[in-house]
Amino acid sequence: MNYWFLMTGASVALVGAFFHGVVGQKIYMGNINKSELEALTKSLSLVSWHIFTIFLIVSAITLVSVAYFPFFRIAAYPIILANMLGAILFVFLGLGKHNALLSLPGAYLMIATALLGGLGVYL
Numbered sequence: 001m002n003y004w005f006l007m008t009g010a011s012v013a014l015v016g017a018f019f020h021g022v023v024g025q026k027i028y029m030g031n032i033n034k035s036e037l038e039a040l041t042k043s044l045s046l047v048s049w050h051i052f053t054i055f056l057i058v059s060a061i062t063l064v065s066v067a068y069f070p071f072f073r074i075a076a077y078p079i080i081l082a083n084m085l086g087a088i089l090f091v092f093l094g095l096g097k098h099n100a101l102l103s104l105p106g107a108y109l110m111i112a113t114a115l116l117g118g119l120g121v122y123l
Contacts, residue, residue: 002123006067006076009116010060016109017056025049056109059083063117076121083114 025046032045059079066076090107094100101107 001066001070001073002120003067004120005116005123006063006120009113009120010063010067012109012116013056013060013063013113016105016113017053017060019105020056021050021053025053052106055082056113059113059117063113063120067120073121076117080114080117080121083110083117087111087114 028049029042029046032042035042037045059082062075062079066072087107087110090101090104090110094102094107
């Protein structure tokens with residue numbers, strides 16, 4: 001176990017959650033609210049947006065918990081895997097018809113969290 005890798009991974013996730021939840025929401029929902037989408041679609045879009053924010057917060061809390069209580073290390077594995085798969089999804093879609101995804105921080109945030117969490121658990 002490496003405390004500093006785990007805490008750095010948690011910090012990346014927490015800072016990402018703040019920017020995603022506050023700054024990102026203003027930009028994203030500003031665009032969504034200007035669109036002609038139905039009200040229900042706009043509401044579901046907001047919920048979907050913040051599910052990722054919640055995921056980042058849960059990632060941070062989990063990595064901090066494992067850093068302080070190493071016997072909980074098994075809790076880090078789903079967080080590491082989910083972040084890795086999320087990053088792969090961003091890249092896979094970004095290399096396809098959704099090139100704009102590669103310019104967003106999501107993939108980089110998720111790969112950093114997964115990598116730092118993995119290093120923290122294995123070193």
